[in-house]
Amino acid sequence: EPEVTQTPSHQVTQMGQEVILRCVPISNHLYFYWYRQILGQKVEFLVSFYNNEISEKSEIFDDQFSVERPDGSNFTLKIRSTKLEDSAMYFCARTGTGISGYTFGSGTRLTVV
Amino acid sequence: KNEVEQSPQNLTAQEGEFITINCSYSVGISALHWLQQHPGGGIVSLFMLSSGKKKHGRLIATINIQEKHSSLHITASHPRDSAVYICAVTKTSYDKVIFGPGTSLSVIP
Numbered sequence A: 001e002p003e004v005t006q007t008p009s010h011q012v013t014q015m016g017q018e019v020i021l022r023c024v025p026i027s028n029h030l031y032f033y034w035y036r037q038i039l040g041q042k043v044e045f046l047v048s049f050y051n052n053e054i055s056e057k058s059e060i061f062d063d064q065f066s067v068e069r070p071d072g073s074n075f076t077l078k079i080r081s082t083k084l085e086d087s088a089m090y091f092c093a094r095t096g097t098g099i100s101g102y103t104f105g106s107g108t109r110l111t112v113v
Numbered sequence B: 001k002n003e004v005e006q007s008p009q010n011l012t013a014q015e016g017e018f019i020t021i022n023c024s025y026s027v028g029i030s031a032l033h034w035l036q037q038h039p040g041g042g043i044v045s046l047f048m049l050s051s052g053k054k055k056h057g058r059l060i061a062t063i064n065i066q067e068k069h070s071s072l073h074i075t076a077s078h079p080r081d082s083a084v085y086i087c088a089v090t091k092t093s094y095d096k097v098i099f100g101p102g103t104s105l106s107v108i109p
Helices: none
Strands: A005-007 A010-013 A019-024 A031-037 A044-050 A053-057 A065-068 A075-079 A088-095 A102-104 A108-112 B004-007 B010-014 B019-025 B031-037 B043-049 B052-056 B059-064 B069-074 B083-090 B103-108
Touching: A005 A088, A010 A019, A019 A088, A019 A108, A044 A065, A044 A075, A075 A088, A102 B043, B004 B083, B010 B019, B019 B031, B019 B083, B019 B103, B031 B059, B031 B069, B043 B052, B043 B059, B043 B069, B069 B083
Parallel strands: A010 A108, B010 B103
Antiparallel strands: A005 A019, A019 A075, A031 A044, A031 A088, A044 A053, A065 A075, A088 A102, A088 A108, B004 B019, B019 B069, B031 B043, B031 B083, B052 B059, B059 B069, B083 B103
């Protein structure tokens, strides 16, 4: 299975700024997911995206968050106005084929200062 | 109540020891996943199970659907096995993954 690459690997941003996290490349997969992991805590589900639409979102995924697949290959998570508590590791994921299950991206560590 | 629980939370072993990490879950599932997370943070999928047992190298994963329990075994442990091992489940195919809290394993030479 090809890897799922996320960019940037680490981003530092000031509180209140907008950030866009990217997941590339995506090819021929319909199901995508974003998760986050606050330092020292377990991984939490944010949103799932199927056939270019949100299929499910958690209560964490409020109006500050949005997802897009802008050009058919990239898959982005936007946080409009970052808060300190948004500091976390963000993972995208896609379903695999056959027995491979899920493939997770390398992660983006977001630090809000 | 957490839908996925793991034990132990932390585990230290001597190189060469046989290691077992346990996972229990409280929901109906389509599959159970064992994942590995290294200090850099990336998550790697080790196994996806819906029944029985799977083996890959020194890693063995088993699941008992009736008991809602799974185990991950590492034979002949090595310091490079040091990582956080996460049990996770999906309730239906293509559903979101529900993560357990993870077990932090440290293998000492």
